[in-house]
Amino acid sequence: MTESQDLDLTPRDADDVSVGRKRLRNWLIMGTFTAVIGFVLFQALTSAAQFYYNVDEAVARRGELEDSTFRIQGTVTSEQAPDANGALIFTIAYGGVDTAVRHVGAEPSDLFEIGIPVVSEGHWEGDVFQSRQLLVKHSESYEAENPDRVEYDLDDTPGYVPDNTVE
Template sequence: MTSHQRQRVKWISLITVILMGGSLFIFSALRQSMMYFMAPTEILTENPSRPVRLGGMVEKGSIIKDPATMTIHFRVTDFKSTVAASFTGLAPDLFKEGQGVVADGRWDGHVFQAEKLLAKHDENYMPIELADRLAKQ
């Protein structure tokens, strides 16, 4: 093997090691930031210790607001199981009973401690002004 070929092999090896190291770094960072979506039934059966995203419907009659601490206690259901949840902060306007909700947080074994709430609306959403106009016609 000539010196030119040895130098080329060294460069190719170096580039390969750098690319593999970068890929490993990127995949480990993505894995740490990944949050799994779970329904109440899955939360109860798997009892996750990592942060998860809980999704389901807010059970009717379950929302209890504490204005002094800005804490909201509610239950999320997937119509098989129900999980108690709490959130401290301002809830989205669309957050209400009978509506879909996605909550980011942790399961402590008894209550899902939500750090972020996302309220979902159905696909038939219509602005109030438009609904009023259609009702008058």
């Protein structure tokens, strides 16, 4: 009866090959996840750390930014019809400073209009911000559609400068 006391309880299928295969599978699964999470973290640290400059900061840093690509945020204060090349030309303002933006690329969303804050990716070319991506930054408020609604008051936009708009 002594032999039955120390039973061999190791699983029967646990020969060397399958143990190695299981270990490889475990490492593959965890390796894949570590890689994906690493990629997301890399993206976060390289592009989300300073997501955008406001117009006033971007103008103040024009010298050091040179022709590097960055994002700029401001409220649309005026808009022109597209030029001959199909570029969208408008002005954005923030913190009492405004700048002209020339956007070439995908059309902005339907929400794009005067009084709406936008985030644009591009670079300085002289005094004009050359945009290659134009995103509408929607606010937190929601309002039912109402035909009697009072039109948007431009003076409410942050950093709006009434006398300093581009022709």
